[in-house]
Amino acid sequence: MSKKKFVKSIILTILIIVSNILVLRFCNLEDKDINISYKIISNQKDVYQVFYGIDDLWKEEQSERVNYDNINNQEILKFTVPRDTKKLRFDFGEHPGNINVSDIKLSYWGQNVDIDLNQILDGKNQTQIGQISRKGNSLDVKTIGNDPHITYEIDSNILSNLQGYKNVINNAVKIFICLLIDIVLFVLTRKSKSVITLMLELKTNKTLIWNLSKNDFKTKYAGSYLGIIWAFVQPIVTILVYWFVFQYGLRSGSPIKDVPFILWFMAGLVPWFFFQDALLNATNCMLEYTYLVKKVVFKISILPIVKILSALFVHLVFMVFLFFVAAIYGFYPSQYTIQLIYYSFCTFFIVLGISYATSAIVIFFKDLGQIINIFLQIGMWMTPIMWSYTTVPLKYQWIPKISPMYYIVEGYRDTLINHVWFFERYFQTIYFWIITLGLFSVGAIIFKKLKPHFADVL
Known part of the structure; x- marks a missing residue:
């Protein structure tokens, strides 16, 4: 190998090592919010709300509201909560009614996790819920009063699984970027x-x-x-x-x-x-x-x-x-x-x-x-x-x-x-x-x- 080619090889190796270390060390996917969604069918128009926090002190500024307008037809309601959320409160409208709720999911970096319906069925977590029953992956809910809601504490295992999935994607993206950098540097030096x-x-x-x-x-x-x-x-x-x-x-x-x-x-x-x-x-x-x-x-x-x-x-x-x-x-x-x-x-x-x-x-x-x-x-x-x-x-x-x-x-x-x-x-x-x-x-x-x-x- 000639001296010139040897020097080029050394420079290429150093550039590849340094660039890969920088990417692996400092480049991380940005933390996103957690998405919550569920399908709903109701017999009347209403406003549905999700409160979020780390305790039971529910604040209006820590909530999202979505309108349901398509009576007796299924709609998907979507909400966004911070990734450090530990507790949720699902408000099912402001008026008494009969609703069907199904496919309640938490989503983070494309990973979907179903919420445990058995925990929602726990009567201790319910307020102004007249009757609730489970049918497969859905709930039939009869609400009473003007503030019917159900509280839910997110399982720590779910949060760790979502974070683990994000880390897998993060590492895969890092490896992909490193490979692209290596290819570009190789072409540039050659x-x-x-x-x-x-x-x-x-x-x-x-x-x-x-x-x-x-x-x-x-x-x-x-x-x-x-x-x-x-x-x-x-x-x-x-x-x-x-x-x-x-x-x-x-x-x-x-x-x-x-x-x-x-x-x-x-x-x-x-x-x-x-x-x-x-x-x-x-x-x-x-x-x-x-x-x-x-x-x-x-x-x-x-x-x-x-x-x-x-x-x-x-x-x-x-x-x-x-x-x-x-x-x-x-x-x-x-x-x-x-x-x-x-x-x-x-x-x-x-x-x-x-x-x-x-x-x-x-x-x-x-x-x-x-x-x-x-x-x-x-x-x-x-x-x-x-x-x-x-x-x-x-x-x-x-x-x-x-x-x-x-x-x-x-x-x-x-x-x-x-x-x-x-x-x-x-x-x-x-x-x-x-x-x-x-x-x-x-x-x-x-x-x-x-x-x-x-x-x-x-």
Whole structure:
């Protein structure tokens, strides 16, 4: 083995060991609340409530209320309680009635545990319950008075089992992330020459990149009466149309309490517009700048970044528009606003990695442009932009989170609405950068392999 390869192997080994230790030591799944659900059929409309705590001092602020409106039809009522809850109180309405309760479950990280109905049947735990009987996995309950309820103490074994299940998932995710990091580091070290060469070309031509980006942005709308205004008119109209349809046509509400739908919606759509516009333009950059590609001395590796920067100018205007809408509803810039620079860079970098591959391949396979258009249409609806991932059952919520754009879309909402730092989403942050660096490495390798043949095909 040569000295150079030996040094590379030592560096790779050290990086793998250090990164794996950091992931295994510091990355843990965030603690979630426990979900409670049960099915109910009642002979009248009413309000059902669950109190939670560590003792029998029930407080209104430590409770959740859900309306039952579908008389004599089964509904699933869902509540959320803190994970340190030890005691529950199920309030079955505010009026006397006949109800059937079934499938009372506790859920935590996708693990469901049935509540022991025998403990609920214990008369000592009942108040204003006239009659109660068990039929299989359901209870027939006749309530009296205006405050019928049953108290329940969560078995410590159930809590430990739920925590144990979470630890299993936590360890599995850690191992998966470690494997992804190892693969990315291996690719980066084995193909480091391609990546380093590409990065050096971008650095040495930064002035040219900036000038070409400004020129590209200006010439795109040259000759029209409104000029660059057209760059903003269509996306703004699209936002307004979608907002009107979802807010007033489909009656969609914001999934976050006290947050207007238009703000929640725009926070997800604005970064997607940037991703979409940048990817489409960067993919076709070699075809558009054919005369530059054929020049031997011109560094064509800068063309995708030129197109992405051109799209970034439009994105900056949209962020100003987003701030304006947020201010109207009382959401003003805060210390978290600085994160928009980070999330914009995330979008920029992932598009750059993808576009190095797509801009090279599209020269030899022209249909790729149409395929990307279809991919973007599907991706817009699959990414939780117009809908919340919380509407998906808990055990399937990992599916929309697979997309790297989920991280960016939710990041914009974390910045403007939720006020959560990106490093608090450490698992998602690690996953995003593993995928992004992997895409960039693959894109750089493909670009370098196909680059010598560009001029011949064009």
